[in-house]
Amino acid sequence: MNTADRFRAAVESRDLAALDDLFTDDIGFYSPVKFAPFEGKPLVLGLFGVLLRTFEDFRYVGDFAGTAHTSGDGVSAPSAVLLFRARANGREIHGIDLLHFADDGRIKEFTVMVRPQSAVRALGEAVFAGLVADGLVPAPADQ
Numbered sequence: 001m002n003t004a005d006r007f008r009a010a011v012e013s014r015d016l017a018a019l020d021d022l023f024t025d026d027i028g029f030y031s032p033v034k035f036a037p038f039e040g041k042p043l044v045l046g047l048f049g050v051l052l053r054t055f056e057d058f059r060y061v062g063d064f065a066g067t068a069h070t071s072g073d074g075v076s077a078p079s080a081v082l083l084f085r086a087r088a089n090g091r092e093i094h095g096i097d098l099l100h101f102a103d104d105g106r107i108k109e110f111t112v113m114v115r116p117q118s119a120v121r122a123l124g125e126a127v128f129a130g131l132v133a134d135g136l137v138p139a140p141a142d143q
Contacts, residue, residue, distance in 0.1 A: 003105050004080035008060050014052045020045055024102050030111040032095075033124035043136060044110070050130035054123070055093075058086040070100050070109050077101055077108075089122040 001009075003022060010018035020041070028037040029044045038047050052058075062083035067076045082097040095114035102108040114120055131137040 003101055003107060004063065004065065004082065004099060007099065007107065008063070008082060011048075011052070011058070012060065016045060016049055016052070019048055022107050024104075024106045024108045027107060028109045030109070031124075031127075032112055032114050032120050033127070046134060046136045047127075047131065050127055050134060050136070054088050054126045054130055056087040058084060060084050068098070068100060088119065089126050091119040091122040093119040093123060 068079040098111040100109035
């Protein structure tokens with residue numbers, strides 16, 4: 001079973017411990033609602049905890065393997081794309097998870113793209129609320 005298959009199985013079974021083994025310590029997570037990445041395994045694992053609680057009826061519906069350039073260094077790396085469907089706050093979501101792998105096979109960069117725009121907004125609001133509730137990001141100053 002390759003890393004993409006192990007990742008898919010961990011997400012589908014909501015197994016954060018299995019995800020911990022699949023991420024590099026310096027993993028970068030690129031979100032559809034924030035330009036700068038979430039960086040580092042502790043923050044990304046916390047984010048996944050929120051995502052796993054937020055998504056409803058999450059399922060992978062396809063996959064592709066190949067290579068792609070990572071964001072910072074432009075080096076071609078083994079990569080996989082996992083297509084998914086889900087709901088969040090009552091909105092249907094279509095999306096992809098783009099995984100870039102390190103030399104040791106672990107995930108070093110993770111990019112999520114979702115559509116439609118109404119789902120991006122709903123997902124962003126739900127995830128932000130979860131990140132604040134879990135103490136992973138500060139609450140807005142006006143609260």
